[in-house]
Amino acid sequence: MTHLRKTILAVDDTPAILKIIRGALHDEFFVYPATSVSAAMSTMAKTKIDLILLDIEMPEVSGFDFMELLKKHPTLKTVPVIFVTSHATEDFVIKAAMMGARDYIVKPFDTEVLRDKVYNALNLVRI
Secondary structure (H helix, E strand, C coil), X not given: CCCCCCEEEEECCCHHHHHHHHHHHCCCCEEEEECCHHHHHHHHHHCCCCXXXXXXXXXXXXXXXXXXXXXXXXXXXCCCEEEEECCCCHHHHHHHHHCXXXXXXXXXXXXXXXHHHHHHHCCCCCC
């Protein structure tokens, strides 16, 4: 039986967070880290992405602004996005939902919760 591994783009300006995400997911998914939106765009130009884990507070372009760019792109607008952020306020959660985010994870996060939300967003069944 062949297993097609899904590809996840993790966008966060904190390398330690990217390391945690990769460590939690690399056994089951291809995980591409990006420390900026420009690095994320470069990765997406070369690789088909199945899911984006996205921080809100980043230099250059915020996660919300990046999400707006994604929603205008013909092939990227359907890629599910999960925000992974330290912002736990209701306003941020509501804004993310209104923008079409599939889910919202508050830092610091439990890696099992991360995996569950990734599986849910990709409509996969965990075994």
